[in-house]
Amino acid sequence: MSPNFTVGILERARDAAFNxxxxxxxxxxxxxxxxxxxxxxxxxxxxxxxxxxLNCLVFVPPIIFLSYSVNSLWPVLCIxxxxxxxxxxxxxxxxxxxxxxxxxxxxxxxxxxxxxxGPASEPPVTTDLRRLNRMLYDITGWPSLLRGLxxxxxxxxxxxxxxxxxxxxxxxxxxxxxxAAPLAVVQLYTAWVxxxxxxxxxxxxxxxxxxxxxxxxxxxxxTAVMWFAVGIAQELPLQLFGLLDIETWDPTGSPGVGLVLxxxxxxxxxxxxxxxxxxxxxxxxxxxxxxIPAHAVLTRVQASLLPAGERTVVPFDRSFRGLRGDxxxxxxxxxxxxxxxxxxxLRLAVLYVKIFSITLAAAIFMGAAVGIQIIIVWSNLRKxxx
Numbered sequence: 001m002s003p004n005f006t007v008g009i010l011e012r013a014r015d016a017a018f019n020x021x022x023x024x025x026x027x028x029x030x031x032x033x034x035x036x037x038x039x040x041x042x043x044x045x046x047x048x049x050x051x052x053x054l055n056c057l058v059f060v061p062p063i064i065f066l067s068y069s070v071n072s073l074w075p076v077l078c079i080x081x082x083x084x085x086x087x088x089x090x091x092x093x094x095x096x097x098x099x100x101x102x103x104x105x106x107x108x109x110x111x112x113x114x115x116x117x118g119p120a121s122e123p124p125v126t127t128d129l130r131r132l133n134r135m136l137y138d139i140t141g142w143p144s145l146l147r148g149l150x151x152x153x154x155x156x157x158x159x160x161x162x163x164x165x166x167x168x169x170x171x172x173x174x175x176x177x178x179x180a181a182p183l184a185v186v187q188l189y190t191a192w193v194x195x196x197x198x199x200x201x202x203x204x205x206x207x208x209x210x211x212x213x214x215x216x217x218x219x220x221x222x223t224a225v226m227w228f229a230v231g232i233a234q235e236l237p238l239q240l241f242g243l244l245d246i247e248t249w250d251p252t253g254s255p256g257v258g259l260v261l262x263x264x265x266x267x268x269x270x271x272x273x274x275x276x277x278x279x280x281x282x283x284x285x286x287x288x289x290x291x292i293p294a295h296a297v298l299t300r301v302q303a304s305l306l307p308a309g310e311r312t313v314v315p316f317d318r319s320f321r322g323l324r325g326d327x328x329x330x331x332x333x334x335x336x337x338x339x340x341x342x343x344x345x346l347r348l349a350v351l352y353v354k355i356f357s358i359t360l361a362a363a364i365f366m367g368a369a370v371g372i373q374i375i376i377v378w379s380n381l382r383k384x385x386x
Contacts, residue, residue, distance in 0.1 A: 051373065059366055066362055069145050070355055072152060073196055078126040078351050079299045080197045081314040083344040125314060127347055129354060139313060140200055148195040151205040155192055158185045175231035179224050186219045187212050193302040198310045210305050218305055218330040222298040225333075229290035237282045244275050293337075296348065300336035305329075 125131050136144045159182050166177030182189065187209040195205055209215075246262050303316065304324070318324070320339035324331050331339070 048377070051377075055370065055373070059370075062362065062366075064149075065145065066359055068149055068152060070358055073146075073148065074126065074129075074132065074351060074355065075295070075348070076193060076196050076299055077132070077314050078124075078348050079296045079340075079344075080193075080303045080312070080316055081124050081126050081344075082317040083124055083341050083347065124347060126351060135313070144200075147200070148192050148205075151188060151192040151195060155185060155188045158188065175228060175235055178231035178234070179228035182223050182227050183216075183220055186215045186223055189223070190215045190219060190302045190305055193299060194306050194310070197303060197312050197314065197316065198306060199313060201310070214329065215305065218301055219298065222294070222301050222333050222336075226291070226294035226298045229286065229294045233283070233286035233291050236286055237279055240278060240282045244278065246272075246275055292348070292352065296340060296345075297333050297336045300340065301331055301333065304331040304336070 125135050133145065136147070138144075139147070162181035162184055163178055166172065166181045167174045169177065191205055191209045194208060194210075195201075201208065241262070300320070304318075304320065306312070306316075306318075308318075317339075320331050320335055321341070323335045323339050
């Protein structure tokens, strides 16, 4: 079957579908516009749609990996991992893994961290991203690189809806709305942390929720603190942007779109350089000094609620460097903060630098790839227009 024959079939199918829509639309006076739009569609629309679908297939998986695994899962594992566990050993997730290895089959899980055993001979796994990804992959294959994705999506969706409702309440500052909304889903957020750091479980994620009363008592304050910090980090650059009286422009040139972008002229207005530095500081400093520490404290408090029978994929000191008392149900914010050593803070800071570099490089690469396609498409359309 020749390519021309296949193209002819696709074009005839497209024309038949569009002509049928146009004939039905022309019979109705209410949707004449639809007929006009469809009739004016370019002849090679199907190829542009195919190009868009191909871009989705190519770019959506790495975008999911970057937004979830890199920016959400890695920091949680780094925060929970004990910087210098006294003793631990690597153990198989299930006893039948040894039998599968003898039979030449791949084990279902990698070696997971246990709190008792031989001496630790390696640095924390989160110091080396290749070791970290290899460790995650060895647990259950590539799905483990996205472990906990589904409850994380439910959590983000819930927080988005609740935040939209809270911030739409008149006379309520946006910062307070952002801080209060996640309090309603502390169980879901805590369950996600447990799923992210613990060995795989056959139970569905909604059955791994801690009791609401316990989760609320333990995490309500650190949750409010963290999301209050997030609100400050989001609002401060916007407020500063308005105060600096920065010139803006609309690249679309359409008043109905209302796309506003800053316009800086470093050659003719040297003061714009200081404005850029001020905006960068307003974005970075709250994130570094408020959001990251608050997130670390909240994550460690949530991890303290992990049931005693569940093993973790990274070494986890349940005693929190001896600060957790016997029979204590969970650790407080101060205990969570004090149990995070200086070396752990440094390791977390280095990880965030790596995350920022990876995300920036990927964004530049994907943006350049899409930009080149837009230039080619636009040039093609202009040639046809001439």
